[in-house]
Amino acid sequence: MTPRGLTTSTIPSGVHSFQITFDFLDHQLKIETSEGITRSIALAPRTVADFYHDVMNTLSEIGIEVQIWTMPQEVAEPIPFEQDDQHAAYDPESAQRFWRILVQVDRILKVFRSRYAGKCSPVHFFWGSFDLAVTRFSGRRAPEHPGGVPNMADWVTREAYSH
Numbered sequence: 001m002t003p004r005g006l007t008t009s010t011i012p013s014g015v016h017s018f019q020i021t022f023d024f025l026d027h028q029l030k031i032e033t034s035e036g037i038t039r040s041i042a043l044a045p046r047t048v049a050d051f052y053h054d055v056m057n058t059l060s061e062i063g064i065e066v067q068i069w070t071m072p073q074e075v076a077e078p079i080p081f082e083q084d085d086q087h088a089a090y091d092p093e094s095a096q097r098f099w100r101i102l103v104q105v106d107r108i109l110k111v112f113r114s115r116y117a118g119k120c121s122p123v124h125f126f127w128g129s130f131d132l133a134v135t136r137f138s139g140r141r142a143p144e145h146p147g148g149v150p151n152m153a154d155w156v157t158r159e160a161y162s163h
Contacts, residue, residue: 001106001132005099006125010034013064020055024099027092029055037062043095048084073128073152102132109134128152 007021027043072078121135145161147154
């Protein structure tokens with residue numbers, strides 16, 4: 001969470017780093033580097049494939065080479081980003097309203113988290129399911145997660161929920 005949207009946080013890239021932020025006030029995807037380079041891409045109605053190619057081209061133009069798995073997770077009928085010409089909606093008002101709800105949930109989870117004396121995760125956003133979470137850790141093994149999340153390997157959820 002950020003005061004303007006959602007961010008990846010800092011990502012290492014060679015000896016440098018970068019961050020990608022969805023800004024839901026200006027409706028821009030902002031890419032910032034540790035070298036002071038900043039690029040913006042408008043958040044507007046367009047296909048997922050078009051947006052994906054624009055983001056990847058922009059990253060490449062500023063010297064950031066990334067490899068990502070382009071298959072969406074946790075959806076029943078995923079389409080790889082670079083092939084998704086079906087989905088093309090962007091409603092600025094709805095995106096901003098969703099983000100404003102997340103801001104309030106983030107605030108509440110941080111208060112909830114602050115009262116716990118044990119090991120605890122920061123409040124974090126799950127990009128696959130678009131939800132916020134905070135995790136308290138006891139250090140004990142948890143029951144094995146049953147798996148079965150659409151288009152996600154069971155080992156991923158079992159590892160994530162192991163303790």
